[in-house]
Amino acid sequence: MRRTRRLALLSALALALSTMAGIAIGNTPASAHGALMKPGSRTFFCWKDGLTPQGNLIPQNPACAAAAAASGTNPLYNWFSVLRSDGDGRTRGFIPDGQLCSGGNQTFDGWNLPRDDWPQTHLTAGSDFKWAYNAWAAHPGWFYLYVTKDTWSPTRALTWNDLEDQPFLSVDHPPLTGPVGSVDGQYNWAGKLPAGKIGKHIIYSVWKRSDSKETFYGCSDVTFDGGNGEVTGVGEPGTPTPVPGACNAEYKVSGTWSGGFQAEVVVRNPGTTALNGWTASWTPAAGQQVLSVWNGVRLSAGSLVAVRNADWNRVIQPGGQATFGLTGSSSGSNVPDGQVSCSSP
Structure with a gap:
């Protein structure tokens, strides 16, 4: 019961903050919210990494802590709101280079930091995968997934030339499951991961609503190493983040x-x-x-x-x-x- 009440309180606080963020970035408040959960976006994992039993957000992962230092903790509560209300599905030429992970939204500039210690999802290139995208506020639309080229390096800010030219996966109005307005509200679909990839990459997600111009953008850090969706770099509340061995x-x-x-x-x-x-x-x-x-x-x-x-x-x-x-x-x-x-x- 305590956990349920705590999650309800966090949800209400996050929703209020997201409304304020929507007002700040456009002429009308944003009414759809969400982020990639499988594989998790930087925003989702850093929120999860920092969440304490008391409902505070104290990031333990070094990259998440650096993002909070750059942009404050409001973007952590607002993990589902990396959006442009005027996006209309636009990508290259609309979102500036170096600002892809924030969607060109200055509120979330911390997500653009070029680092190699963001939380990672471990995957197998070319394999089948069950994708999940949070639906904090549900609206119909399309999802487009890009991946970085082999020449990309995690130690420099992401640019459009770092991404493959075309999405490796596009999804048209996938089904919605679970209660909207919570972590359990999700769009789910099955689709293959990009083939021929190895090591660290970014999967870049674009969610374009079909009932407005509002568009969401996000970066999910992944390692193609034969994994099946395991996550590293996200600490449990109140415990240190595990640090893997060097290599x-x-x-x-x-x-x-x-x-x-x-x-x-x-x-x-x-x-x-x-x-x-x-x-x-x-x-x-x-x-x-x-x-x-x-x-x-x-x-x-x-x-x-x-x-x-x-x-x-x-x-x-x-x-x-x-x-x-x-x-x-x-x-x-x-x-x-x-x-x-x-x-x-």
Whole structure:
């Protein structure tokens, strides 16, 4: 009962704040509200991360705390209101570069911070996924989902050129379930995740109402590492946010022959907590092709080479390492075109 009353109080407060935000960004108050919940948007996860049993919002995740420091805590209560009342479904040329995650709405500028420690949803590229978009206030419309290109980096502000040109998934007026005006009110649909992706990316969502020009925008931070929707970086109320182990990788050529080579990649954990899963990825040099891999699992990753852990070397203790090997063919260089990156859940 206490939890029910607390959620009801938070809902009423958030709804009041969202109305004020709607008045601030347009000539008429916004009347539809929502945000992507699966995979969770920055706004939703940072609200969830900061929520305390007393109903206060004290972000524990470092990126969420930085967003609150930049924009205050009202955007946390107002997590479902990243909108433009004059949007009319517009994207490129309407929302300025560097402001995509706030929808060009200055109230939410903190969501645009270029950081690599936002809460993450761990996914498998190309797999089926059950999507959920909150319907704090329900209205009919369309949903468009974009994903970042392989060249995007989480350490720079998101621009339109960082996104693939076309949505990988579009949804026309999906069904609504649960009570509107609560976290449980959701639009739900099934659809495939983008194929050929590996490591950290942003899934960018656009919700265009069909009964007005109001349009919602949002960034969901994801890691394509073979996960099934697990979330990291969101702390439980009153407890510290778990910090995963660090991860880096080193590529070494161990043998060469005419038109071919053998190499090994050493994955290390220099952090203070154990790694529970890892993925190494790199861009092959021109004319280079990986033919076989052992002590790891080759993933489909478009233009990248990506290898995740095998079952027996999934966990790497602090200060420990795991090694996998590979053979390849080449017409020039036997080393990658750039550094080998490493990601972990």
